[in-house]
Amino acid sequence: GAVVSQHPSRVICKSGTSVKIECRSLDFQATTMFWYRQFPKQSLMLMATSNEGSKATYEQGVEKDKFLINHASLTLSTLTVTSAHPEDSSFYICSAYRSSYNEQFFGPGTRLTVL
Amino acid sequence: GENVGLHLPTLSVQEGDNSIINCAYSNSASDYFIWYKQESGKGPQFIIDIRSNMDKRQGQRVTVLLNKTVKHLSLQIAATQPGDSAVYFCAEIWRGGNKLVFGAGTILRVKS
DSSP, X not given: OOOEEEEOSEEEEOTTOOEEEEEEESSSOOSEEEEEEEOTTSOEXXXXXXXXXXXXXXXXXXXXXXXXXXXXXXXXXXXXXXXXXXXXXXXXXXXXXETTTTEEEEOOOEEEEEO | OOOOOOOOOEEEEETTSOXXXXXXXXXXXXXXXXXXXXXXXXXXXXXXXXXXXXXXXEOSSEEEEEETTTTEEEEEESSOOGGGOEEEEEEEEETTOOOEEEOOOEEEEEEO
């Protein structure tokens, strides 16, 4: 298996502020990480694919200027929700792709609440 | 298939009974399928996977069945326990890719 962490686990912020969420692969290097969003009682929706050393690939309908992704190292990807609004309140989950396992390993998620 | 953000159906079973959770997928080009378990407030946890060249795979207390003709996937849990209570998602990977496409999910409630 593999361990993926996220920080913070939960965050509450005021409307209009920006929030950064970190995703780390603790025991392997991941050239590819994924960011998902999950609303209550719904499934996971892929937001973007984060590629180390290059620009992220965003899914249709996801604003790249609002959800900034940086994958500066092989063990860290960050998602910044800019100018957050209450409708951005959600559970954000990352995963790291381990090529030797051909598998994605998920982080524990970050609960974002925008007041 | 593509997640359309539907609310999750619920399956209630008695402790000790077998559970069957179903999933329909939409892309006939998918060649790899995974079942995940998600407990409240946590990320998904891998349960079992199956490739499209198989129709059945067994793990510890779990079995996945794949019917490519009707694009249907099922997860069978034997002797369901209270700790199995969670939300279960199927996910597919399209041939040649590594992106997971999640199904709508099913809430499993185990009654003691």
